[in-house]
Amino acid sequence: MTRNALCPRRRSGALCRALSLPLAALLIALIGLVPAASAQKRGGVLSAVLREDPTGFDLLGPKKASWVTQSAMSFTHNRLFMYPEDDRREGGVVGDLVESWSQPSPTVYLLKLHQGVRFHPKPPVNGRELTAEDVRWTFERVMKSPEARLFKRVKNVVAVDPYTVRFELSAPFGPFLPNLAATTIVIYAKESGKPCDTCNGGRDFTAVNTAVGTGPFMLEEYQEGQKLVFKRHPNYFRKGRPYLDGINLYIMKDNAAQMAALRTGKVQLLEAWNRVDHQMAQEAKEFPRTVVELFPIYATGENIVGRVDKKPWNDLRVRRAVSLAIDREGWLKGLWPMGGKRLSGPIPNASAFDIPEDKLGDLAKWYRYDVAEAKRLLAQAGYPNGFKGKLITTVGYGPDYTSRTALIKDMLGRVGIELEIVAQEYPQWIKHTYAGNFSEWSLVHIPQWGLGDEDEWLGSYTPGDTRNHTHLNDPETTRLVEQSRNVATIADRTLAIQSFQRRFHDQMYRVFLPFQNFVLLRRDNVMGFVPKIKGYDFGKRFETVWLE
Amino acid sequence: MRTYLVQRLLMMVPTLFLVSVLVFSIMRVIPGDVVSLMFEDLGYADSIEQMQAKLGLNLPFYEQYARWVGELLRGNFGESLWTQRTVASQIAQRLPVTLQLSLWAIMIAIVLGGVIGVVAAVRQDTATDMVSRSGAVVFLSMPTFWLGTLVIVFPSKYLGWSPSVTLIPFFEDPLGNAIQFIVPAAILGSHLGAPIMRMSRAMMLEVLRQDYIRTAWSKGMSEPHIIMRHAVRNAMIPVVTILGIQMAQAFGGSVIMETLFQLPGMGSLLIETVRRRDFPMFQSLVLVLAILVMVVNLLVDLTYSWLDPRIRTEAK
Numbered sequence: 088m089t090r091n092a093l094c095p096r097r098r099s100g101a102l103c104r105a106l107s108l109p110l111a112a113l114l115i116a117l118i119g120l121v122p123a124a125s126a127q128k129r130g131g132v133l134s135a136v137l138r139e140d141p142t143g144f145d146l147l148g149p150k151k152a153s154w155v156t157q158s159a160m161s162f163t164h165n166r167l168f169m170y171p172e173d174d175r176r177e178g179g180v181v182g183d184l185v186e187s188w189s190q191p192s193p194t195v196y197l198l199k200l201h202q203g204v205r206f207h208p209k210p211p212v213n214g215r216e217l218t219a220e221d222v223r224w225t226f227e228r229v230m231k232s233p234e235a236r237l238f239k240r241v242k243n244v245v246a247v248d249p250y251t252v253r254f255e256l257s258a259p260f261g262p263f264l265p266n267l268a269a270t271t272i273v274i275y276a277k278e279s280g281k282p283c284d285t286c287n288g289g290r291d292f293t294a295v296n297t298a299v300g301t302g303p304f305m306l307e308e309y310q311e312g313q314k315l316v317f318k319r320h321p322n323y324f325r326k327g328r329p330y331l332d333g334i335n336l337y338i339m340k341d342n343a344a345q346m347a348a349l350r351t352g353k354v355q356l357l358e359a360w361n362r363v364d365h366q367m368a369q370e371a372k373e374f375p376r377t378v379v380e381l382f383p384i385y386a387t388g389e390n391i392v393g394r395v396d397k398k399p400w401n402d403l404r405v406r407r408a409v410s411l412a413i414d415r416e417g418w419l420k421g422l423w424p425m426g427g428k429r430l431s432g433p434i435p436n437a438s439a440f441d442i443p444e445d446k447l448g449d450l451a452k453w454y455r456y457d458v459a460e461a462k463r464l465l466a467q468a469g470y471p472n473g474f475k476g477k478l479i480t481t482v483g484y485g486p487d488y489t490s491r492t493a494l495i496k497d498m499l500g501r502v503g504i505e506l507e508i509v510a511q512e513y514p515q516w517i518k519h520t521y522a523g524n525f526s527e528w529s530l531v532h533i534p535q536w537g538l539g540d541e542d543e544w545l546g547s548y549t550p551g552d553t554r555n556h557t558h559l560n561d562p563e564t565t566r567l568v569e570q571s572r573n574v575a576t577i578a579d580r581t582l583a584i585q586s587f588q589r590r591f592h593d594q595m596y597r598v599f600l601p602f603q604n605f606v607l608l609r610r611d612n613v614m615g616f617v618p619k620i621k622g623y624d625f626g627k628r629f630e631t632v633w634l635e
Numbered sequence: 636m637r638t639y640l641v642q643r644l645l646m647m648v649p650t651l652f653l654v655s656v657l658v659f660s661i662m663r664v665i666p667g668d669v670v671s672l673m674f675e676d677l678g679y680a681d682s683i684e685q686m687q688a689k690l691g692l693n694l695p696f697y698e699q700y701a702r703w704v705g706e707l708l709r710g711n712f713g714e715s716l717w718t719q720r721t722v723a724s725q726i727a728q729r730l731p732v733t734l735q736l737s738l739w740a741i742m743i744a745i746v747l748g749g750v751i752g753v754v755a756a757v758r759q760d761t762a763t764d765m766v767s768r769s770g771a772v773v774f775l776s777m778p779t780f781w782l783g784t785l786v787i788v789f790p791s792k793y794l795g796w797s798p799s800v801t802l803i804p805f806f807e808d809p810l811g812n813a814i815q816f817i818v819p820a821a822i823l824g825s826h827l828g829a830p831i832m833r834m835s836r837a838m839m840l841e842v843l844r845q846d847y848i849r850t851a852w853s854k855g856m857s858e859p860h861i862i863m864r865h866a867v868r869n870a871m872i873p874v875v876t877i878l879g880i881q882m883a884q885a886f887g888g889s890v891i892m893e894t895l896f897q898l899p900g901m902g903s904l905l906i907e908t909v910r911r912r913d914f915p916m917f918q919s920l921v922l923v924l925a926i927l928v929m930v931v932n933l934l935v936d937l938t939y940s941w942l943d944p945r946i947r948t949e950a951k
Contacts, residue, residue, distance in 0.1 A: 134800075139907075142717055293719055311718075311728070312899035313801045337800040340903070341894050343784045344798065347791035353800050 131634035132333040133613060135356040136345055137625075140311055140338055145280075145292035146271045147225075147232035154537075154623045157270045162317050162334070162626030163207070164273035164300030167198060167222065168264055170621040179439070179577045180268040183627075184217065184301070193259040193575045198222075200250045204324040207305045209296075212276045214322060217301050219246035225274050228288040237266040237539070261572050261580040262542035269539040270622035273300060303329040303630045312338055317626075330615075330633035342367060350374045355610040355634075358625075365425040368606040376611045381425055381604040385438070385621035386537040387544060388431025388602030389488075391495060395557045395596060397527035399476070404468040406595040409530075410453050411461035412502040415601045418494065423603035430454055431535075431602030433591045434544045437621070440584040450592040461502040473503020476528035479520050483513025484534055492532045495600075499530075506530060523556045531556065535602065539622055541584055545571060548587075548596060557596050564590055611635075636940065643936050647929050654925040655707075658918050659700050689716075690914055703918070713915035717908075722919045725904065730923070732802065732900035736823070736892060737885040739816050743824025744831055744881060749874065751828075752835025753867060757858075759840060767832065775829035779888055782822050783895040798896045819892035826888065827881045834877055838870035845869075872942050879935035883928045 141159040146152040169183040182188070186201045200219060208214035226244040229235060240263070243255040256263065266272070279299040280290025291297070295309045301324065304317035315336040319329055337354060339345045346367060348354040357363050368379050391409060393400025400406060415429040428436045430444045444451055465473060478499075480492035489510055496506050511520060520531055533556065538544060545568045547554035548561075567590055571583035609616060612635040617628050687693050691702060706713065712722035748771075755767035790796040798818065803811040842848065843866055851861045890902030901920060908916045 140718075143719060310801070310899075311725075312903060313897070337897075339800065339897060343787050344800075344895055344897060347787045347797035348800050350791045351795050351797040353797055 127330050127615065127631075127633040128635065129327075129330050129633070130332050132335060133331055133356065133629070133632065133634060134335045134337060134354045135358075136339050136348070136354050137315065137336045138338070138340060141309075141315075143293035144295060144298040144306075145287075146273060147228045147234060147275075147287055148292070149232075149287070151233050152271050157623035158625040159306075159315060159336075160273055160298065160300070160626075161270055161302070161624040162304040162315075162629065163298045163302040163306050164275070165204070165302050166268055166270070166273050168268035169624065169627060170268055180264050183268075184222075184274060188264075190575065194256040196254040196256075196263065197247070198252045198254070200252065201324055202250055204301050205322040206276050206279075206301050207299045207320055208322065209299050209305065211278045212299050215276075217274065217276075218249040219252045220249075221274055221276055222246065222252045224277050224288065225272075228275070228290075229272060231287050234269070234271050237269060237272075238263075259573050259575050261574040261583070262540045265540040266542070268622070270624050271539075273302075275300070302626065304334060304626060307333075314338060325630070329630045331629065334629055346370065349377065349608060349610070352376075352610060355613050356616065357608040358606070363606045363608060365423050365603060365606065368425055368608065371608045374608075378609050378611050380607040380609070382607060383428070383435070383437040384537070384605040385435045386535050386602075387433065387435055388428075388535050388600055389491065390432060390533050390597040390599045391530055392533055392557050392597050393530045394523070394525065394527065395559050395561075397558075399468070399470065399474055399528065400530070400557065402468045403594065404464040405470070406598065407453050408461040408464040408468070408502060409499060409504070410595055410598045411455065411457045411464070412499050412504070413495075413598065413600060414456040414498055415454065416456065418601045419603075422491070422494075423601075425604055425606065427601055427603040429601050430599055432544075432597060432599035433548070433588060434541050434584065436602070438541055440541055440581055440588075442585055442588050447589075447592060450589065453592065453595060458501055465502060465504075470503070473505060474528070475505045476507075476530060477509050477526075478506035478530050478532060479509045479511060479516075479525055480532040481511050481513055481516035481520070483516055488532075488534065491600075495532060521556070522553070523558055533597070542572065545584065545587055548591070559596055561594070561596075564594070564596075639940055640937065643933055647933065650929060651926070654929075655704060655922060656700070658921045658925070659703060661921075663696075707919075707922070712919040715908075715913055715916045717911045717913045717916070722916050725916070726901070726919070726923055729899060729901045729904050732898050733886065733889050733893070733902060735805075736816060736820055736889050736898060736900060737882065739820030740823035740827060740885045740888070740892075741878070741882055743821055744828035744885075745878070746828075747824060748828030748831025749835050749871075752832040752874075753839050753862065753870075755832070756836045756839030756843060756870075757862060764836075767836070771829040771832045774825045775833075777826070779822055779826050780891045780895070782826070783819065783892060786818060786822060787895060800897055802897070802899055815896070816898075819896040819898065823885060823888045823892055827885055830877055831874060831881065834874050835870065838873050839866060842866045842870040868942060872939060875935055875938050875942065879932045882931040882935075886924055886927060 137155060137158060139153070139155045141156040142150070142153050143156065144160060144163075146157060146160055165184045167183060167185045168180040171179070171181045182201075184200055184204060185198045187199045189197045191197060200217065200222070202216075204217040205214050206212040206217060223244050223246040226238075226241075229238060230241070240256045240258050240260045241254060242257045243253075245253045245255070247253050254263070275290075275292065276299060277288070277290060279297050280286070280288070280292045281294065281297060282289060283291035286292075295306065298306045301320075303320055303323050303325075305320050306315060307318050308314070308316040315338075316333065317336070318333045319331060323329065337348070339348065339354075342363075345354070345357055345363075349357055349371065368381075371377050371379050393406075395401055419427050419429065428444075430436075434441055436443070444454060447454075462473075465471070478492060478496050480489055482489060489508075492508055492510070496508055499506060519525070521533075525531060536544065536554075546552045548557075548559050549555065549565050549568050550560045564587070567583065567587040571580055571587060574580045574583055607616070614633050614635055615631045617631070684693075691699050694702070710723070712726065714721055715725060718725070751767045751770075755764040758764050787798065799811075799815050803815050805812040848861060848866055851865055886902075889898075889900055890906060892898065893900040893903040894906065901924065905917070905920050905924075907913075908920060
């Protein structure tokens with residue numbers, strides 16, 4: 088005789104057994120109908136760290152906005168679009184303030200805004216609803232700011248009705264929607280800025296009380312060098328979010344102080360942009376109730392360049408020999424005990440458009456460590472005994488950076504490339520070397536780049552771009568970059584960017600070095616933080632965070 | 636005393652002039668083109684010419700200097716390129732923190748160094764003396780940034796304690812404020828107190844061998860009376876000299892303590908300013924710090940004359 092929970096032994100009977108199956112089915116159905124209790128808990132104040140102070144609260148001022156200002160503003164403001172949580176899987180962008188969009192023609196975009204999006208209930212905006220006019224006014228400012236570089240093909244922005252904005256472009260532009268997701272392009276309320284005749288758009292957003300947006304958190308207090316205090320936006324348009332009552336961002340510069348605060352629970356989250364390195368992560372494994380997570384970051388790694396119009400970098404065989412001389416496995420094991428990627432360019436590993444090394448096919452052979460082949464290529468290029476030259480670096484990025492320059496020198500020395508390290512002061516570096524002014528027989532150690540959309544990385548291989556250190560003017564590469572810009576769909580853009588990458592890996596204009604995994608340290612009660620970075624939308628990622 | 640004070644104040648004028656010229660010149664001679672950096676990397680202006688004009692670098696050097704000094708005399712320290720706030724407002728916000736930390740540190744240095752130095756001299760060649768001298772060498776040898784890091788790391792590991800992550804304002808919580816400052820001040824003070832201890836001990840030993848002290852002993856005066864009334868005051872004159880130097884070091888040492896212990900003072904501001912090449916801010920901060928050191932030295936000189944009236948007389 089079978090027994091079950093519905094028919095215990097003493098009540099067992101034919102009727103009970105007959106009813107038990109339908110009853111169980113009904114129970115399961117009812118459970119399915121009742122909404123599952125939310126796993127996310129509401130309430131609590133989280134403490135995290137920001138390494139530096141924001142510089143005012145305007146991302147569209149005359150000065151390039153710092154990453155810290157972008158991070159701070161990502162708590163208080165929304166963008167039209169945002170990067171999806173899993174960019175590698177989804178690619179492209181998803182709507183933030185935009186509910187839906189259409190593209191009636193390759194040069195016209197119609198963006199439909201969410202209705203009922205309210206600004207923070209603070210004067211002078213007092214919680215009014217966001218409209219298309221706010222977007223139009225913000226873009227008036229964008230086009231007069233350094234960020235206009237992202238929208239060169241935008242001809243006109245029109246507020247069609249309170250919830251619809253039309254963007255008219257002079258020509259199709261593939262990166263248009265991704266550029267709208269840049270963390271500098273947040274939507275402002277005009278009246279929240281102070282009237283100012285000389286400011287962009289006639290408004291000054293430097294003061295702390297001008298940071299009034301539609302974002303998930305309201306900036307309640309800012310003490311320079313100390314902290315930023317955020318509270319939940321009570322009328323946030325995504326109902327039920329954010330889960331936290333507030334966030335305190337402490338401005339802490341010293342790593343030992345940051346780690347002590349994490350260990351004792353005074354802060355609950357530290358992340359890569361605060362220069363949390365692999366040694367700190369190893370140490371944090373011993374901390375009570377602390378979780379160490381690793382994640383790829385949206386940046387390209389350090390690399391070696393020369394001038395493609397001068398010796399010896401003008402010879403493809405030399406460039407390939409330099410790549411073959413880099414022991415990428417040894418580099419990773421020696422410098423970054425918590426691992427990383429062997430190859431870190433020409434676009435970020437975390438990008439949806441990236442071709443991973445194992446999918447490069449025959450081109451992957453240029454990224455192996457092969458001293459004999461490197462020497463053979465150098466001999467073919469007319470340097471049977473290698474060559475002598477300079478390796479330019481800067482002290483401006485700290486001692487770890489210059490020690491990696493020494494590692495490059497050591498590795499290239501094994502194939503006969505004898506380089507003398509020239510460590511420049513940072514102003515000198517920026518003025519001359521980083522601007523591409525270096526002589527033949529010079530190689531340069533270039534730092535990592537954390538940019539916005541992939542188009543910014545691709546642009547650095549075209550003539551006239553400020554990051555074109557190699558002086559590259561290759562018609563085929565330029566054509567591929569232009570092709571990636573002139574497409575209208577993500578699928579076409581993917582194909583175009585991947586064609587560019589294959590061209591890059593074949594021609595090796597830069598020799599990319601390995602790149603470490605980035606580290607997130609959090610207390611185990613901090614849940615829902617998505618450890619992924621594209622741009623500087625630190626605040627956006629707290630929208631879904633809760634405390635257990 | 637008034638004549639002496641006026642003399643000392645007048646002597647500050649050429650020092651101030653030299654410091655101002657040095658501070659003004661320094662950003663113009665460091666390697667690389669600072670203007671290019673400020674324009675290209677930090678985007679402080681729309682063009683290189685605008686950047687130069689903003690800094691007044693399109694004018695001859697002497698004119699730039701004259702304008703700067705003129706503005707300073709009117710109380711205008713300029714505006715930070717980075718924060719776009721007035722330099723004066725930022726100094727007003729940060730200076731009290733540095734002063735508080737430095738004063739706490741110097742008080743600890745005086746109490747520790749002075750008292751232990753005197754006791755060690757009075758108990759010469761005893762265990763107390765040996766321990767005191769060894770302690771002074773230990774604290775003198777240990778860099779404050781290292782000791783500060785240890786004080787942060789070990790209590791967090793073994794006691795679950797770490798320093799406050801923000802400044803506790805004195806007027807909101809005087810006790811909390813005192814507890815927050817006592818640890819960094821003790822670290823800084825122990826380092827500053829070591830030379831004071833060594834100097835106090837050496838000078839006390841010298842004074843204790845003087846005839847008038849022997850006479851006092853022979854007259855049957857009590858030990859505390861001889862030490863406190865006759866020996867300490869005379870032994871302290873050279874100690875006060877190094878106190879002036881230590882005060883200047885306290886301002887310098889506060890840079891590290893402020894960074895480690897989350898204290899928003901002048902030191903951490905100076906570091907940030909240098910890193911950001913915030914030219915007007917840097918000039919004003921260094922000048923203010925130089926003036927502070929000069930004022931401390933003036934106070935030290937006045938203390939001399941109080942301790943030893945002969946100095947006032949000789950000055951006349």
